[in-house]
Amino acid sequence: MKAIQSLGVVARLAASLSVTVLLASCGGGESPEGQWYGQLAPDRQLAGVVLGDDSYYVLYSRPGEETLAGVLIGKGAIGQGMTSTSSATDFNWEVPVARAAEVKLELNPRKMAVQGTVRLDGTPPRKLSARHDAEAAYADSIAPIVGRHTGTVVFALGPRPGTTFNVYANGAVTTELNGCKIVGQVSRRQDEAAYDLVMRLGAYPCFAPGAPFFGVAWYREDQKKLYAAVALPAALGKQAIGFVGTKQ
Numbered sequence: 001m002k003a004i005q006s007l008g009v010v011a012r013l014a015a016s017l018s019v020t021v022l023l024a025s026c027g028g029g030e031s032p033e034g035q036w037y038g039q040l041a042p043d044r045q046l047a048g049v050v051l052g053d054d055s056y057y058v059l060y061s062r063p064g065e066e067t068l069a070g071v072l073i074g075k076g077a078i079g080q081g082m083t084s085t086s087s088a089t090d091f092n093w094e095v096p097v098a099r100a101a102e103v104k105l106e107l108n109p110r111k112m113a114v115q116g117t118v119r120l121d122g123t124p125p126r127k128l129s130a131r132h133d134a135e136a137a138y139a140d141s142i143a144p145i146v147g148r149h150t151g152t153v154v155f156a157l158g159p160r161p162g163t164t165f166n167v168y169a170n171g172a173v174t175t176e177l178n179g180c181k182i183v184g185q186v187s188r189r190q191d192e193a194a195y196d197l198v199m200r201l202g203a204y205p206c207f208a209p210g211a212p213f214f215g216v217a218w219y220r221e222d223q224k225k226l227y228a229a230v231a232l233p234a235a236l237g238k239q240a241i242g243f244v245g246t247k248q
Helices: 022-024
Strands: 034-040 044-050 055-060 067-073 084-092 099-109 115-122 127-132 147-155 158-167 170-175 180-188 194-199 212-222 225-230 240-247
Touching: 022 044, 034 055, 034 115, 044 212, 055 084, 067 099, 067 147, 067 225, 067 240, 084 115, 084 194, 099 225, 115 158, 147 170, 158 240
Parallel strands: none
Antiparallel strands: 034 044, 034 127, 044 055, 055 067, 067 084, 084 099, 099 115, 115 127, 147 158, 147 240, 158 170, 170 180, 180 194, 194 212, 212 225, 225 240
Protein backbone atom coordinates (compact mmCIF):
# COMPACT_ATOMS: atom_id res chain seq x y z
CA MET A 1 0.00 0.00 0.00
CA LYS A 2 2.72 2.29 -1.00
CA ALA A 3 0.32 4.82 -2.36
CA ILE A 4 -1.34 5.46 0.91
CA GLN A 5 1.74 5.27 2.59
CA SER A 6 1.75 7.61 -0.01
CA LEU A 7 -2.05 9.08 0.86
CA GLY A 8 -3.19 7.28 2.77
CA VAL A 9 -6.42 10.75 5.88
CA VAL A 10 -4.86 15.23 7.08
CA ALA A 11 -2.52 16.31 10.41
CA ARG A 12 -2.46 14.26 13.36
CA LEU A 13 -2.44 10.70 13.67
CA ALA A 14 -5.59 8.79 13.35
CA ALA A 15 -6.45 8.45 16.76
CA SER A 16 -5.43 10.93 19.22
CA LEU A 17 -1.89 11.79 19.48
CA SER A 18 -0.99 14.28 22.09
CA VAL A 19 1.79 16.65 21.62
CA THR A 20 3.87 18.46 24.15
CA VAL A 21 1.35 17.87 26.91
CA LEU A 22 1.99 14.17 27.07
CA LEU A 23 5.73 14.70 27.00
CA ALA A 24 5.66 17.32 29.68
CA SER A 25 3.49 15.18 31.91
CA CYS A 26 5.57 12.03 31.63
CA GLY A 27 8.97 13.20 30.53
CA GLY A 28 11.32 11.66 27.98
CA GLY A 29 10.75 10.65 24.41
CA GLU A 30 10.30 12.91 21.43
CA SER A 31 7.36 15.02 20.38
CA PRO A 32 4.69 13.07 18.45
CA GLU A 33 4.07 16.06 16.20
CA GLY A 34 4.69 15.30 12.56
CA GLN A 35 4.10 12.47 10.13
CA TRP A 36 2.97 8.92 10.96
CA TYR A 37 2.58 5.83 8.78
CA GLY A 38 1.10 2.44 9.61
CA GLN A 39 -1.90 0.14 9.36
CA LEU A 40 -5.60 0.23 10.14
CA ALA A 41 -7.46 -3.09 10.22
CA PRO A 42 -8.51 -4.83 8.11
CA ASP A 43 -5.41 -4.56 5.91
CA ARG A 44 -5.64 -0.81 5.31
CA GLN A 45 -2.58 1.41 5.05
CA LEU A 46 -2.60 4.83 6.66
CA ALA A 47 -0.69 8.08 6.43
CA GLY A 48 -1.28 10.80 8.96
CA VAL A 49 0.01 13.94 10.55
CA VAL A 50 -0.24 15.21 14.12
CA LEU A 51 -0.32 18.96 14.69
CA GLY A 52 0.85 21.07 17.58
CA ASP A 53 -2.70 21.80 18.76
CA ASP A 54 -3.45 18.08 19.27
CA SER A 55 -5.52 17.77 16.10
CA TYR A 56 -4.82 14.98 13.62
CA TYR A 57 -5.61 14.00 10.05
CA VAL A 58 -5.29 10.39 8.91
CA LEU A 59 -5.75 9.15 5.35
CA TYR A 60 -6.35 5.43 4.86
CA SER A 61 -6.78 3.01 1.98
CA ARG A 62 -9.29 0.38 1.00
CA PRO A 63 -8.54 -3.09 2.42
CA GLY A 64 -5.65 -4.64 0.51
CA GLU A 65 -5.59 -1.86 -2.10
CA GLU A 66 -3.75 1.34 -2.84
CA THR A 67 -6.94 3.31 -3.44
CA LEU A 68 -7.75 5.94 -0.85
CA ALA A 69 -10.90 5.11 1.11
CA GLY A 70 -11.24 7.79 3.74
CA VAL A 71 -9.87 10.31 6.18
CA LEU A 72 -10.17 10.44 9.94
CA ILE A 73 -10.10 13.94 11.46
CA GLY A 74 -10.07 14.54 15.18
CA LYS A 75 -8.43 16.13 18.18
CA GLY A 76 -7.20 14.73 21.46
CA ALA A 77 -4.22 13.81 23.59
CA ILE A 78 -2.80 10.65 25.06
CA GLY A 79 -0.37 9.93 27.85
CA GLN A 80 2.53 7.54 27.86
CA GLY A 81 1.76 4.08 29.15
CA MET A 82 -1.99 4.61 29.38
CA THR A 83 -4.88 4.50 26.94
CA SER A 84 -6.63 7.78 26.17
CA THR A 85 -9.79 8.39 24.19
CA SER A 86 -10.67 11.11 21.71
CA SER A 87 -13.55 11.85 19.36
CA ALA A 88 -13.15 12.14 15.61
CA THR A 89 -15.14 12.21 12.37
CA ASP A 90 -14.61 9.48 9.82
CA PHE A 91 -15.16 10.47 6.20
CA ASN A 92 -15.23 7.10 4.44
CA TRP A 93 -15.97 7.23 0.73
CA GLU A 94 -17.02 3.58 0.73
CA VAL A 95 -20.03 4.69 2.78
CA PRO A 96 -22.00 7.80 1.68
CA VAL A 97 -22.13 9.35 5.14
CA ALA A 98 -19.69 10.78 7.67
CA ARG A 99 -19.65 8.92 10.98
CA ALA A 100 -18.58 9.68 14.52
CA ALA A 101 -15.53 7.74 15.63
CA GLU A 102 -14.04 6.91 19.01
CA VAL A 103 -10.26 6.64 18.95
CA LYS A 104 -8.20 5.01 21.68
CA LEU A 105 -4.40 5.09 21.52
CA GLU A 106 -1.39 4.45 23.64
CA LEU A 107 1.98 5.99 22.83
CA ASN A 108 5.34 4.29 23.35
CA PRO A 109 7.63 7.35 23.50
CA ARG A 110 10.86 5.41 23.22
CA LYS A 111 9.84 3.65 20.02
CA MET A 112 7.70 6.59 18.87
CA ALA A 113 4.95 4.12 18.04
CA VAL A 114 1.23 3.95 18.82
CA GLN A 115 -1.18 1.07 19.26
CA GLY A 116 -4.91 1.38 19.67
CA THR A 117 -8.36 1.09 18.14
CA VAL A 118 -10.84 3.09 16.09
CA ARG A 119 -14.55 2.41 16.68
CA LEU A 120 -17.14 3.77 14.27
CA ASP A 121 -20.85 4.05 15.03
CA GLY A 122 -22.38 0.59 15.08
CA THR A 123 -19.18 -1.29 14.30
CA PRO A 124 -16.64 -3.26 16.34
CA PRO A 125 -13.30 -1.57 17.07
CA ARG A 126 -10.58 -1.76 14.42
CA LYS A 127 -6.95 -2.06 15.42
CA LEU A 128 -4.57 0.74 14.52
CA SER A 129 -0.79 0.87 14.68
CA ALA A 130 1.67 3.44 13.37
CA ARG A 131 5.20 4.77 13.72
CA HIS A 132 6.50 8.31 13.69
CA ASP A 133 8.58 9.29 10.65
CA ALA A 134 11.63 10.87 12.24
CA GLU A 135 13.08 11.60 8.82
CA ALA A 136 10.23 13.89 7.75
CA ALA A 137 11.62 17.32 6.97
CA TYR A 138 10.38 20.34 8.88
CA ALA A 139 10.42 22.74 5.95
CA ASP A 140 10.96 26.43 6.62
CA SER A 141 9.08 27.39 3.44
CA ILE A 142 6.63 25.95 0.94
CA ALA A 143 9.42 25.52 -1.62
CA PRO A 144 9.55 21.69 -1.35
CA ILE A 145 5.94 21.33 -2.52
CA VAL A 146 5.89 23.99 -5.25
CA GLY A 147 5.15 22.29 -8.56
CA ARG A 148 2.73 19.87 -10.20
CA HIS A 149 1.56 16.79 -8.33
CA THR A 150 -0.34 14.04 -10.13
CA GLY A 151 -2.37 11.45 -8.26
CA THR A 152 -5.82 10.61 -6.96
CA VAL A 153 -8.42 12.85 -5.37
CA VAL A 154 -11.23 11.25 -3.38
CA PHE A 155 -14.46 12.95 -2.34
CA ALA A 156 -18.17 12.18 -1.98
CA LEU A 157 -18.49 10.77 -5.51
CA GLY A 158 -15.48 8.46 -5.14
CA PRO A 159 -11.87 8.40 -6.35
CA ARG A 160 -10.69 10.41 -9.33
CA PRO A 161 -7.27 9.14 -10.51
CA GLY A 162 -5.14 11.24 -12.83
CA THR A 163 -5.92 14.47 -10.99
CA THR A 164 -3.34 17.27 -11.01
CA PHE A 165 -2.76 19.35 -7.89
CA ASN A 166 -0.77 22.51 -8.65
CA VAL A 167 1.12 24.47 -5.99
CA TYR A 168 2.62 27.85 -6.91
CA ALA A 169 5.45 29.83 -5.33
CA ASN A 170 3.01 32.38 -3.88
CA GLY A 171 1.14 29.59 -2.08
CA ALA A 172 -1.77 29.43 -4.53
CA VAL A 173 -3.23 25.96 -5.16
CA THR A 174 -5.44 24.81 -8.03
CA THR A 175 -7.10 21.55 -9.04
CA GLU A 176 -10.26 20.38 -10.80
CA LEU A 177 -12.83 17.65 -10.09
CA ASN A 178 -15.49 16.65 -12.60
CA GLY A 179 -15.33 20.11 -14.17
CA CYS A 180 -15.47 21.83 -10.77
CA LYS A 181 -12.53 24.20 -10.46
CA ILE A 182 -11.08 24.42 -6.95
CA VAL A 183 -8.64 27.09 -5.80
CA GLY A 184 -6.87 27.52 -2.52
CA GLN A 185 -3.90 28.67 -0.50
CA VAL A 186 -1.19 26.73 1.30
CA SER A 187 1.03 28.19 4.01
CA ARG A 188 3.78 26.92 6.27
CA ARG A 189 3.00 25.99 9.86
CA GLN A 190 5.36 26.89 12.69
CA ASP A 191 5.13 23.66 14.67
CA GLU A 192 5.56 20.60 12.46
CA ALA A 193 6.19 18.98 9.08
CA ALA A 194 2.86 20.05 7.58
CA TYR A 195 1.22 22.98 5.84
CA ASP A 196 -2.10 24.70 6.46
CA LEU A 197 -4.41 24.36 3.47
CA VAL A 198 -7.63 26.17 2.56
CA MET A 199 -9.57 25.22 -0.59
CA ARG A 200 -12.69 26.85 -2.07
CA LEU A 201 -15.08 25.40 -4.61
CA GLY A 202 -15.61 27.40 -7.77
CA ALA A 203 -18.82 28.12 -9.67
CA TYR A 204 -21.20 25.55 -11.17
CA PRO A 205 -20.87 22.59 -11.64
CA CYS A 206 -19.39 22.62 -8.13
CA PHE A 207 -22.04 21.37 -5.69
CA ALA A 208 -21.59 24.32 -3.29
CA PRO A 209 -19.94 27.30 -5.05
CA GLY A 210 -17.64 29.22 -2.73
CA ALA A 211 -17.73 26.61 0.05
CA PRO A 212 -14.47 26.63 2.06
CA PHE A 213 -12.61 23.46 3.04
CA PHE A 214 -9.97 23.67 5.78
CA GLY A 215 -7.20 21.22 6.57
CA VAL A 216 -3.58 20.38 5.96
CA ALA A 217 -1.07 19.08 3.46
CA TRP A 218 2.19 17.29 4.11
CA TYR A 219 5.05 16.08 1.95
CA ARG A 220 7.01 12.84 2.16
CA GLU A 221 10.18 13.97 0.48
CA ASP A 222 11.87 10.57 0.15
CA GLN A 223 8.93 9.40 -2.00
CA LYS A 224 8.07 12.80 -3.49
CA LYS A 225 4.50 12.27 -2.26
CA LEU A 226 2.12 15.08 -1.38
CA TYR A 227 -0.82 14.31 0.91
CA ALA A 228 -3.75 16.58 1.61
CA ALA A 229 -6.97 16.38 3.61
CA VAL A 230 -9.54 19.16 3.99
CA ALA A 231 -13.10 19.28 5.31
CA LEU A 232 -16.05 21.65 5.37
CA PRO A 233 -16.73 23.41 8.69
CA ALA A 234 -19.31 21.35 10.59
CA ALA A 235 -21.92 24.09 10.28
CA LEU A 236 -21.82 23.76 6.48
CA GLY A 237 -22.09 20.00 6.29
CA LYS A 238 -20.02 16.86 6.54
CA GLN A 239 -17.87 16.68 3.44
CA ALA A 240 -14.15 16.13 3.03
CA ILE A 241 -11.62 15.85 0.21
CA GLY A 242 -8.45 13.76 0.23
CA PHE A 243 -5.51 13.72 -2.16
CA VAL A 244 -2.24 11.88 -2.65
CA GLY A 245 0.04 12.49 -5.57
CA THR A 246 3.60 12.34 -6.82
CA LYS A 247 5.57 15.48 -7.62
CA GLN A 248 6.38 15.64 -11.33
